[in-house]
Amino acid sequence: MPMMPTQYLLLCLADHQLTSQESERHGGSRDRYVRCLNIGGRWAVHGTRQSPLLVWHTVQAGEAQAAAERSAKARGRPVVVLSRSDSGWVEGREIQVFTPAFEPALLGHTAQSEARARRLRTEVDKLEAFCLVVRQASAARNHAEFAEISRAAGKALHAKFGGGSIVSASAWLTGRKGQEALQSVLTGEVELGGPLSMQEIAETIALAQEAQRLQQQAENSTSRQ
Incomplete structure (x- = not known):
């Protein structure tokens, strides 16, 4: 019989926990996208070798709670203890x-260089904007509505990024830059700033990847005929 993974205690913002509960109500995993504190003082979905998530053993519940209180006081936001494995x-x-x-991670995040912070912000702004137009396009009920959404998306992307379309947005999301932007959010390097949740961002990228797979499958089928 396989051993159950060890339970640990982690810190997350109270509103992040509410987001996980909302995700569960919509059929997603309760803690799939909840962000927890890492050693860099940032809120991340995933830990990495460079910035692992901070944890306490379950027998250290009192210490974890005290750490949450110190962090909440320093950050001015409610911080709660979460059990995960x-x-x-x-x-x-x-x-x-x-x-x-x-201890410094409880009080705030490690500052990034100005150039890196600006680059990450730009890429995540693209991630959010491109996901938004792809989601809008996928919700179109007919060709006329899709065409209208496509025109509006083109204008919006041109105004913000100097160009773009639903097709190019979808290609960007499924490409290297889109994946890198997603990882920068998952690892807590940069926060989302738009209306979409982390789960909605991930769902949209998966949708774009599936559409790309089906298109390639159709093209391969046509070429064999």
Whole structure:
């Protein structure tokens, strides 16, 4: 019988926890996209070797709660303790057990260089804008409505980014830049700033990938005829 993964305690913002509960009501995993504190002081869905998620063992519940209170006081936002487990977690890789050396992470995030912060913000702005137009297009009920959405999307993307279309937005989302922008959000390097949730962003990219797969499948089928 396989062993159950170890439970750990993590910190997340109270509104992030509410987002996870909303996700569950819509049929998604309760904690799939909840963001927790990492060693860089940022809120991330995934831990990485460079920035693992901060954790406490379950027997350290009092210490975790005290850390949440210190973090909430420093940040001016409610911070709560969350219990999670993941079979893929390895201490020192995706997660890092809290020690006093990581106290600064409770108080705020490590500053990025101005150039890097600006570049990440630009790419995530594209991620959000492109997801928004792809979602709008996928909801079109007929060709006329799709054409109208396409024209409006083209104007909006031209005004904000100097050009673009639903097709190019979809291609960007499924390409390297789209995946890198998504990862920068999942790892907490940059926050979403638009109306779409993390789950909606991920769903839209999956939708674009599936559309691309079906298109390639159709093209391959045609070429064999």
